[in-house]
Amino acid sequence: MMQRLPLIVFIAVLALGPVVLPEFYVTLLNYIGMYSIVAVGLVLLTGVGGLTSFGQAAFVGLGAYATGYLTTAFAVSPWLTLLIGLAVTAVVALILGFLTLRLSGHYLPLGTIAWGISLYFLFGNLEFLGGHTGLTGIPVLEFFGLKLDTGRSFYYLIWLALLGAVFATQNLLDSREGRAIRALKGGGLMAEAMGVDTARTKIVIFLIAALYASVSGWLYAHLQRFVNPTPFGLHIGIEYLFMAVVGGAAHVWGALVGAGVITVLKQWLQDLLPKVFGQSGNFEVIFFGILLILVLQRARDGLWPWLARLVPVKAGQRAVADAAPLPRREMPVVGAVLLEVKNARKQFGGLVANNDMNLTVKAGEVMALIGPNGAGKSTMFNCISGVDPVTSGEIAFLGERIETLASRDIARRGMGRTFQHVRLLPTMSVLENVAIGAHLRGGKGVLPAALHLERAEEARLLAEAKRQLERVGLGEHLFDEAGSLPLGQQRILEIARALAADPCLLLLDEPAAGLRYLEKQALAELLRKLRSEGMGILLVEHDMDFVMGLADRVVVMEFGEKISEGLPEEVQKDPVVLEAYLGGVE
Ligand code: ADP
Ligand code: MG
Numbered sequence: 001m002m003q004r005l006p007l008i009v010f011i012a013v014l015a016l017g018p019v020v021l022p023e024f025y026v027t028l029l030n031y032i033g034m035y036s037i038v039a040v041g042l043v044l045l046t047g048v049g050g051l052t053s054f055g056q057a058a059f060v061g062l063g064a065y066a067t068g069y070l071t072t073a074f075a076v077s078p079w080l081t082l083l084i085g086l087a088v089t090a091v092v093a094l095i096l097g098f099l100t101l102r103l104s105g106h107y108l109p110l111g112t113i114a115w116g117i118s119l120y121f122l123f124g125n126l127e128f129l130g131g132h133t134g135l136t137g138i139p140v141l142e143f144f145g146l147k148l149d150t151g152r153s154f155y156y157l158i159w160l161a162l163l164g165a166v167f168a169t170q171n172l173l174d175s176r177e178g179r180a181i182r183a184l185k186g187g188g189l190m191a192e193a194m195g196v197d198t199a200r201t202k203i204v205i206f207l208i209a210a211l212y213a214s215v216s217g218w219l220y221a222h223l224q225r226f227v228n229p230t231p232f233g234l235h236i237g238i239e240y241l242f243m244a245v246v247g248g249a250a251h252v253w254g255a256l257v258g259a260g261v262i263t264v265l266k267q268w269l270q271d272l273l274p275k276v277f278g279q280s281g282n283f284e285v286i287f288f289g290i291l292l293i294l295v296l297q298r299a300r301d302g303l304w305p306w307l308a309r310l311v312p313v314k315a316g317q318r319a320v321a322d323a324a325p326l327p328r329r330e331m332p333v334v335g336a337v338l339l340e341v342k343n344a345r346k347q348f349g350g351l352v353a354n355n356d357m358n359l360t361v362k363a364g365e366v367m368a369l370i371g372p373n374g375a376g377k378s379t380m381f382n383c384i385s386g387v388d389p390v391t392s393g394e395i396a397f398l399g400e401r402i403e404t405l406a407s408r409d410i411a412r413r414g415m416g417r418t419f420q421h422v423r424l425l426p427t428m429s430v431l432e433n434v435a436i437g438a439h440l441r442g443g444k445g446v447l448p449a450a451l452h453l454e455r456a457e458e459a460r461l462l463a464e465a466k467r468q469l470e471r472v473g474l475g476e477h478l479f480d481e482a483g484s485l486p487l488g489q490q491r492i493l494e495i496a497r498a499l500a501a502d503p504c505l506l507l508l509d510e511p512a513a514g515l516r517y518l519e520k521q522a523l524a525e526l527l528r529k530l531r532s533e534g535m536g537i538l539l540v541e542h543d544m545d546f547v548m549g550l551a552d553r554v555v556v557m558e559f560g561e562k563i564s565e566g567l568p569e570e571v572q573k574d575p576v577v578l579e580a581y582l583g584g585v586e
Contacts, residue, residue: 006311011163014159015156017155018151018152018153018155026151027151028263028264029155030151030154030158030223032256032259032260032264033155033158033159033161033259034216034219034220035216035240035243035259035262035263036162036255036256036259036260037158037161037162037165037212037213037216037219038056038057038060038212038213038216038240038243039240039243039255039256039258040162040165040169040212040252040255040256041056041165041208041209041210041211041212041213042056042209042240042241042243042244042249042255043169043244043247043249043252043254043255044169044172044173044181044205044209044252045205045208045209046241046245046249047244047248047249047250047251047254048173048181048182048184048185048205048249049184049185049201049205050185050186051101051108051202051205052108052109052112053109053206053237053241054109054112054113054237054238055112055113055115055116055119055234055237056116056213056237056240056241057116057213057231057232057234057236057239057240058115058116058118058120058237059089059092059093059210059213059214060213060217060220060231060232060236061120061123061227061229061231061232062085062089062092062119062213062217063082063085063086063089063213063214063216063217063220063221064217064218064231064232065123065217065221066081066084066088066089066214066217067081067082067085067138067217067218067221067222068134068135068138068226069128069129069135070084071138071139072136072137072138073128078141078142078222081218082218085214085218086211086214086215089211089213089214090207090210090211092210093206093207093210093211094203096115096206097203097206097207099111100112101203102199113234113237116234116237120229120232121229123232130228132229133228134226134227134228134229135226135227135228136225137225137226138222138224138226138227139222139225140225141154141157141222143157148222151223154219154222154223157219158219161215161216161219162256165212165215166252166253166255166256168450168451169208169252169450170252171449171450171451171452172208172449172450173252175444175449175452175458176444176454176457176458176461177201177204177445177446179428179432179435179436179439180196180198180201180436181201181204182425182428184198184201184202186425187423187425190419190423190424190436191439192387192406192407192408193385193387194408194411194436194439194440194497195408195412195439195440195501196408196436197408204446217232235285239262239288242258242262242288242292243255243258243259243261243262244258245258245292245295245296245302246261246262246291246295246302247259247261247302247303247304248301248303248304248305249301249302250301251301251302251304251308253304253308254302254303254304257303257304257307258302258303261303262288265284265287265288265291266288269283270284320459320463320465320478321459321462321463323456323459323460324460325460325463325464325467326438326441326460326461326464326502327441328502329414329503329504331504331533332363332398332504332534332536333363333534334362334363334364335362335363335364336362336363337360337361337362337399338361338397338398338505338536339360339361339384339395339397339415339505339538340359340360340394340395340396341357341358341360341380341383341384341393341394342358342393342395342396343357343358343392343393344357344358344380344383344393344394344395344403345357345390345391345392345393346376346379346380346383346388346390346391346560347391352560353376353379354376354380354390354560355559356393356561357393357557357562358562359555359562359565361505361538362536363504363534363535363536364531364532364534364535364536365531365536365537365553366527366531366537366539366550366552367536367537367538367551367552367555368539368540368541368551368553368554368555368568369538369554369555369557370541370542370544370547370554370555370557371556371558371580372558372580372581375557375558375559375560376559376560376561377540377557378420378509378540379560380557381417381507381509381538381540383395383403384397384415384507384538385411385415385417385507386402386403386405386406386407387407387417389403389404390403397410397413397414397415397505398413398414398504400413408440411501411503412440414501414502414503414504414505415503415504415506416437416501416503416506416507417498417506417507417508417509418491418498418507418508418511419494420513420540422487422490422493422494423494424482424483424490424494424497426481426482426483427482427483428481428482429478429479429480429481429482430469430474430478430479430480430481430482430485430493431462431465431466431469432465433482433493433497434465434469434493434496434497434500435461435462435464435465435500436497437465437468437496437497437499437500437501438461438464438465438501438502440501441461441464441501441502442454442458442460442461443457444458464500465496465500466478468496468499469493469496471496471499471526472495472499472526473492473519473522473526474492474493474496477489486514487513488513488515488519491510491511491513491514491515492511492515492519492523494511495508495511495523495526499530503535504534504535505535505536505537505538506535506536506537506538507538508527508537508538508540508541509540510540510541510542511523511539511541512541512543513541513543520543520546524550527539527550539551547568548568548569551568552567553565553567553568554566554567554568556571556574556577558580563576563577563580564576564577
């Protein structure tokens, strides 16, 4: 209750707005509301997902023109045109998304600029959309017989739509799909290895952001009752992005703050600056440019985190509820061959990192892969797990050829892995990082998540993550930021994350590095236990005591090739191995 208090107060104040405020402020709030809807989409797309779009204004235009055209030319009901506008926007967004989202780095924003400009000129040049003059005579919205023909009456519709977008977005982010979305920025490769289809996830947030923009356009058209291309141009697209950044690009409520600050500031500057400079002109554009640079330099996270500190409520830690365990995979019988690598070769340009590698891992054994630095062990891991596929050769997992499969498809078949250079989402909690590992064990999609209809499944996923964390000894750190753990424990977190996927084969790349003696013993104990449960483990490790005390078989690599294989005691005596490790010293 205490946690919801600021929200309740905020909504109460909002509801009173039109009753007490003069017309001017109601209008201002209407615009802030409509801009905020677009900005919320950008928070999801850019702030959280890391995909920068300058083209959102074009989607606003699609929503506005769809209803403008259909209501004036064919007298279609505005509520129906809302749906049609959303459908049109969805089709356009899907096409643009498929074309541009595969672009990486700076090419993506450039791509959004390109289609942003194209759509803008399309609006202005299509005869039936009224060219640059636009469309007039758009009908008043009616809501159960109530005419929304004043700013005051329209206000409630706008803010209801905005609050709906805020809550749906917050719910979505706080879900299995939301973790996948949050993993996009900086964790794409890891997310794929945990089974997340990152290409699909990008399309999903692109679509949601476009649909929000379209709703905003629909509202705009019926509030203004005319549309022309001006508000859907590139410079407005930049302003939307600006709102999201100033407010706090990664915070949903930041969108409101950003839209509010920018809208009010713009209004004010447009009055003030021409007086200061003694001539008319769009001086506020210069001011905004300077402001953007300041924000990016001084307050990367925008205004929201700073504001949130003023609200005297701490975000509570939700206890993880007990929930029924998730269904488990049927484990292969002990001794069955899980993994078979045949003549695997991996080249990076002229460098042969793996050459003619052969190895097998059986259920219920620990197979160690050792060798000096640069021998090609991590490369082998990446080939096996599909993170960076082999150049040639065969890899079979559970009797099925997998060397051409994507890492997420291999993960789905029951292979889990950790990374030598830990790949986790440092600002997310330990618990949520591990829950990403259980991604494939849930199936509820975006819509149930946005409406929080997936709480039962979510509880089971989080309970599983908690169980695995307790199992590896991190049970006391569930709500810590993952990045705050010492590096050794971050590696252990990765093991818990891999276990959360319920794998039958586990690939561990230097799991004991950075651990203290007792922690290493606990890790060895855990691995023995997993082995006794029938898990196959492929282990890369430099600590020879650790390896030799644990491994059932050992493969030794040097310069990308296998130089020895056998029982630990055999390998330790092999002169070739001694030569590789000690450089021939007696
Ligand atoms: P290990 O894990 O045994 O220490 P790696 O598999 O990381 O060794 O590296 C094997 C060799 O391949 C090294 O010479 C390394 O520099 C090279 N290598 C690894 N990954 C890449 C890459 N993505 N591009 C180019 N060279 C790479
Ligand atoms: Mg390595």
